[in-house]
Amino acid sequence: MEWETVIGLEIHAQLATQSKIFSSSATAYGAPPNAQANLVDLGYPGVLPVLNSEAVRMAVLFGLAIGAKVAQRSVFARKNYFYPDLPKGYQISQYELPIVSGGHVDIVLEDGTAKRIGVTRAHLEEDAGKSLHEGLAGLTGVDLNRAGTPLIEIVSEPHLRSAKEAVAYLKKVHTLVRYLRICDGNMQEGSFRCDANVSVRRPGAEKLGTRAEIKNVNSFRFVEKAINFEVARQIEVLEGGGKIVQETRLYDSERGETRSMRSKEEANDYRYFPDPDLLPVLLDATFIRAVGATLPELPDQKAARFVEQYGLTHYDALVLTAGAELADYYEAVVRFLGGEPKLAANLVMGDLAGFLNRDGVEIGASRVSAEALAGLLRRVADQTISGKIAKDVFEAMWTEQLPADDIIAARGLRQITDDSSIEQAIEAVLTANPGQLADYRSGKDKLFGFFVGQVMKRTQGKANPARLNELLKKRLGGA
Amino acid sequence: MHLQTLSELAAGLKARQFSATELARAFLERIGRAQAQLNAFITVEDDTVLAAAAAADRALADGSAGPLTGLPIAHKDIFCTAGSLTTCGSRMLANFVSPYDATVVERLRAAGVVTLGKTNMDEFAMGSSNETSYFGPVRNPWDRARVPGGSSGGSAVAVAARLAPAATGTDTGGSIRQPAALCGITGVKPTYGRVSRYGIVAFASSLDQAGVLTISAEDAALLLGVIAGFDPRDSTSVDLPVPDYSAALREPLAGLKVGLLKECFDKGLDPQVEARVRAAAEVLRQQGAQISEVSLPNLPLSVPTYYVVAPAECSSNLARFDGVRYGYRCESPRDLRDLYERSRGEGFGAEVKRRIMTGTYVLSAGYFDAFYLKAQKVRQLIARDFNRAFEQVDVLLGPTTPTAAFEIGAKTSDPVTMYLNDIYTIGANLAGLPGISVPCGFADRLPVGMQLIGPHFAEARLLRVAHQYQLATDWHRRIPEGYA
Numbered sequence: 001m002e003w004e005t006v007i008g009l010e011i012h013a014q015l016a017t018q019s020k021i022f023s024s025s026a027t028a029y030g031a032p033p034n035a036q037a038n039l040v041d042l043g044y045p046g047v048l049p050v051l052n053s054e055a056v057r058m059a060v061l062f063g064l065a066i067g068a069k070v071a072q073r074s075v076f077a078r079k080n081y082f083y084p085d086l087p088k089g090y091q092i093s094q095y096e097l098p099i100v101s102g103g104h105v106d107i108v109l110e111d112g113t114a115k116r117i118g119v120t121r122a123h124l125e126e127d128a129g130k131s132l133h134e135g136l137a138g139l140t141g142v143d144l145n146r147a148g149t150p151l152i153e154i155v156s157e158p159h160l161r162s163a164k165e166a167v168a169y170l171k172k173v174h175t176l177v178r179y180l181r182i183c184d185g186n187m188q189e190g191s192f193r194c195d196a197n198v199s200v201r202r203p204g205a206e207k208l209g210t211r212a213e214i215k216n217v218n219s220f221r222f223v224e225k226a227i228n229f230e231v232a233r234q235i236e237v238l239e240g241g242g243k244i245v246q247e248t249r250l251y252d253s254e255r256g257e258t259r260s261m262r263s264k265e266e267a268n269d270y271r272y273f274p275d276p277d278l279l280p281v282l283l284d285a286t287f288i289r290a291v292g293a294t295l296p297e298l299p300d301q302k303a304a305r306f307v308e309q310y311g312l313t314h315y316d317a318l319v320l321t322a323g324a325e326l327a328d329y330y331e332a333v334v335r336f337l338g339g340e341p342k343l344a345a346n347l348v349m350g351d352l353a354g355f356l357n358r359d360g361v362e363i364g365a366s367r368v369s370a371e372a373l374a375g376l377l378r379r380v381a382d383q384t385i386s387g388k389i390a391k392d393v394f395e396a397m398w399t400e401q402l403p404a405d406d407i408i409a410a411r412g413l414r415q416i417t418d419d420s421s422i423e424q425a426i427e428a429v430l431t432a433n434p435g436q437l438a439d440y441r442s443g444k445d446k447l448f449g450f451f452v453g454q455v456m457k458r459t460q461g462k463a464n465p466a467r468l469n470e471l472l473k474k475r476l477g478g479a
Numbered sequence: 480m481h482l483q484t485l486s487e488l489a490a491g492l493k494a495r496q497f498s499a500t501e502l503a504r505a506f507l508e509r510i511g512r513a514q515a516q517l518n519a520f521i522t523v524e525d526d527t528v529l530a531a532a533a534a535a536d537r538a539l540a541d542g543s544a545g546p547l548t549g550l551p552i553a554h555k556d557i558f559c560t561a562g563s564l565t566t567c568g569s570r571m572l573a574n575f576v577s578p579y580d581a582t583v584v585e586r587l588r589a590a591g592v593v594t595l596g597k598t599n600m601d602e603f604a605m606g607s608s609n610e611t612s613y614f615g616p617v618r619n620p621w622d623r624a625r626v627p628g629g630s631s632g633g634s635a636v637a638v639a640a641r642l643a644p645a646a647t648g649t650d651t652g653g654s655i656r657q658p659a660a661l662c663g664i665t666g667v668k669p670t671y672g673r674v675s676r677y678g679i680v681a682f683a684s685s686l687d688q689a690g691v692l693t694i695s696a697e698d699a700a701l702l703l704g705v706i707a708g709f710d711p712r713d714s715t716s717v718d719l720p721v722p723d724y725s726a727a728l729r730e731p732l733a734g735l736k737v738g739l740l741k742e743c744f745d746k747g748l749d750p751q752v753e754a755r756v757r758a759a760a761e762v763l764r765q766q767g768a769q770i771s772e773v774s775l776p777n778l779p780l781s782v783p784t785y786y787v788v789a790p791a792e793c794s795s796n797l798a799r800f801d802g803v804r805y806g807y808r809c810e811s812p813r814d815l816r817d818l819y820e821r822s823r824g825e826g827f828g829a830e831v832k833r834r835i836m837t838g839t840y841v842l843s844a845g846y847f848d849a850f851y852l853k854a855q856k857v858r859q860l861i862a863r864d865f866n867r868a869f870e871q872v873d874v875l876l877g878p879t880t881p882t883a884a885f886e887i888g889a890k891t892s893d894p895v896t897m898y899l900n901d902i903y904t905i906g907a908n909l910a911g912l913p914g915i916s917v918p919c920g921f922a923d924r925l926p927v928g929m930q931l932i933g934p935h936f937a938e939a940r941l942l943r944v945a946h947q948y949q950l951a952t953d954w955h956r957r958i959p960e961g962y963a
Contacts, residue, residue, distance in 0.1 A: 043799040046559045046678040048713050078795050089798020271842035276685035
């Protein structure tokens, strides 16, 4: 039987404010437990929340970036439930009147087509603390450092039709919040995490199937795996004549499966009501316009410009604009180089990306600066070295952190461009391989590549490939 | 000197008729003697009081004293006071030492006031008789078989029996004005947002407001000038300048339009109380005020509206008392659920539980619209009635309570009868308006209070009317037998 998958994501992005959303405590990650929890965060009797205006600015910026409506009046509400890491017994969130509603995010599917994913709403809320179980001899510890950290919860429409689409959307939002500098996007530290609402239905069905909500999946890979597992599970249940029950499920990354956490019947009644300690957030049009004026160039705009300005393929432009820092680095390379945007794109996406990835280094901490990389590319452009030698030089630059010219000089890597040296090498190779020469002559054209390789080997890769090709062709054709 | 008003004591301190230490000792001694009879205080720390008084004396000597330096006052035990117990009248917080001062406490300390102690109150300010306190009922000094009113009953009794010249209180549905009326003293509930709520253990956040209980309106003006004003730590406090309340007292009442609140002269009103309030209106008329009658048709809906809104907010506000971080924790909890259930079950008293359950119910899925939303709409209607009334008159006048003080135990078995005691005071809370209760006579030797309600931020006007009335009468200077 055929089934259609329907997915909606709820993304929680921690806003990169210095202090918490309703208190003056710092939000930095990794402090000793409860070192960043003041009386407000601890929910002491008599304390009151005061809204951090920076969190509001960031939410507005996000709303404008996804073409959403930014509410001139939004209201904080209390979501009531008991848990030890929720000090007040309620979470301050937004319910009926969120600050952002009705936006969209465009993703590119595997076949290259674009798809628009609707964003129902995005609202401000405070994070809860953490319960700690390890090393406490059967007791539970509570760390309230995270309690009160500002979050924006971004709720998508159920427009996603596969795990891959969900990941593409998640990555796009991840890119966006980092472009806007409103979230550090660190998924290991929980700064960016998501819940997935997953259901399946028969193709063409109007009604959505019963959904399961998969909680707190904290990597792109796990999102894909969790959704795929869940889709397969639901199809198996339905095809076996069973029914899907609405429930919350937890993804177990070690076993690669989702398991039931609580059913709809066990779900809390959160008893939302407007928080009487906080006034409605009133934003005038002037403020919203002023925030809009600070919007940076967004990923889609930047990618379009890269295609236009640098003549890159759409795919390359997307890769290079996946992060604002990477895009900035690339543009700096082109600027230093004074042109050659495609050459620059290849090295940035290839070798540089490879080494960053291998060493787990962020682009901002790259061991080869944009200026140094431009220095290397200049030598490729002026044919001092070949593209192949450039790879070795790059590796040396990464390891030794020296300029390209120093490495080329010290290792004698200058390309051989004078014809006589190349001809000499060709003669030597042909002499040394009479059998192959004979075969070639009898029609084995493919051996041309073998001779190129041998000459390159002889010249330690320094022969100018274009000249070598031409001279070899002449020599073999002429004899 | 214990019979003097705060203003008189301030003059005495300045003139060196007595020292702050002598003053503090005198009141400490009175508190100690009356405690067994009245149970007005929960915490009194003599050493701390005397140290503060000694500091005040030094300030008085070296000229660094402010207008309130050395004046002793008591705080309702709902205000957080750094380093001492803040119990809120509950077993839940019987062991809770606050690490910080409420804004009201902080401002009074900064003005040089000496804190005498923490007064008894209804548990979490939920009650109208001071019978719900974990620390036992407070007794009315006019008749110790009777209640003092609540929830600021300890503060009202402390002032009435002259155990303190003034006290702070909070008023969510009448908790300052009602005990002030039943104890024969002056009690002011300011406009919502006039005084910071920071550091006040929250009961119903959209209704709670701090104020003062004093002998006279003049004393109230003095204290209100210190505690009022914007506080960046309370988002609902209002950033408006604080007028000179004391200076405003002197203006006579000629031309003042006073509206008698028709709905407060209802069939539940005791005839003697009605007679005293009408007589007070006559005094105001003789002072130049124009008296008319004003109707607020939706005002009778105050009590049911309040008993939806206030419990809803309290059910959420009191969720933080879970036995995890501070306050009462049950013995050897088996698991998390047991910890919550027994800590809260054992830590809260019956009235608090009743309101938490009511509030949880009205906020629940399926009931929210019918109760909470509807109550909010009625609240708007009541506020609109008040606004219309203030287009016609400058202040509204009526009785503070339907009857004088009732006997201890008389209403404990029927919560609704108890709730109806606040029928005249709740409207001002729902509309966020300032109100003042002023002693205006006696009914069977028990004090009667009249209530004045003004437009938002009209505290100066209310204090002026009360002060002018107190210039013409001496009800506010009457002292219960045995406490002179």
